[in-house]
Amino acid sequence: MDSGSAIVMPGERITSIEEVAKEKRVILGPGLRRLDDTVVASKAGPLRHKEPNTFWIDNYQRRYVPARGDLVLGIIKGKAGDLYRVDIGSADIASIPYLAFEAATKKNRPDLNPGDIIYARVLNASADIEPELVCVNSNGKRGKLGLLADGFFFKCTLNLGRLLLRENCPALAALTRELAYEIAIGVNGRIWVKANSLRETMALSNAILTLEQAGYTEIDKICDSLGDVLQA
């Protein structure tokens, strides 16, 4: 991935993408936009490319912008009619209907209170309407979504969330070798963890936060010493 090292600045025209676009369709991710027949950057950072045709600009952003299908952690803020208002860290407060929980009916409402944490999927995300969440999949089953009881909740950068969520992340495997735990990671930069004891939970959250400054390649090295962080 040699294109990874090129830093682009806002307003820069990216001809390498235009070249590819002549032959096939390309997908422009965050930080790139089409201006007439040119591709222009709108953020600063390294240009990334994923085969075959996806491009985006990597940026250590802290503000979450909802996208359909994202898994997020949200905090219940209150009730409004037949909706719960949920804070997912985006510009607008998200909403989740009572009926978007497993086995919920008009009579049998889920019991959620302000301050509760839920793991949900973004159903609708558009610039013009507030995001809508669901806690069931298309078969009406909750899977791993829903209320997260007990445990410990903390915020991190969006990057750390994505880093942990990628396939076979070595960090989580390294932690599994040390102790048993439950974890829920949102791409909105929020993490919930639960281990057998309070002490273990705190150690776990500290261990995860040490990864914050790490790169993908450094992670392997750090993972070996994560056990030490847990002991501390």
Added chain:
Amino acid sequence: MNIPGKTEKVANDKLREMQCEFNPLSRCDGSVMYCQGATVVISAVLGPIEVKTQNLSIDGSYLECNYRPKAGLPQVKERIREAAVRDVLELALLSEAYPRSKMSLQIQELEDRGSIDACALNSACLAMLIGGLPLKCSFAAVHCIINDQGEYVLDPDQRETVHQRASFTFAFDSLEGNLLLVQTKGSFKIAEFNDVESLCRSASAEIFRFYRNNIANYHCRRPEGQKTSEDNMET
């Protein structure tokens, strides 16, 4: 970050040394401490965030800009500076990317030792870049004076501005070097104005290089690797 306590005299046609530190503040979406010589400011951005209904716009985001002086409350002078920064940002910000939202910029002056207008603008640009806010282009501002001997002094220190005949602040965009802001004070000839403008324009290239190098350093702390789908946790 080491802030130079005493600054050496820099050549008249050179910018003072620039330094910056990214994300010194933890609770905002992007922040930068930026210093140019002994002039230091901190800028912080938030956005896109929820907007008050009275400021809501359906075809673009609302831009809020606050400038805080080193001590006391903002007065007329600070309001003018704030308005200048907002005017430039409105030109550079890609506001249609996030309609019905607000972009908020806070600038805190820490030390004013000359060229504070240019310094505030440059720090605002860096904060926007680091916060990941959508921009049409980046921009750089340069301050220059004509002293009483008729010499052009680029990016002067405060003690050099005591005997100034005219002072200029220019802001340029990164694409075609278009002028985004002109502030002038004092008496000068059109020919002098043109000289100063071309002097500032060539200095702005150095600032753009500074932006790029610092952004590159910031990203290289974490070496690149292949990123996979963000959404692979099975439910």
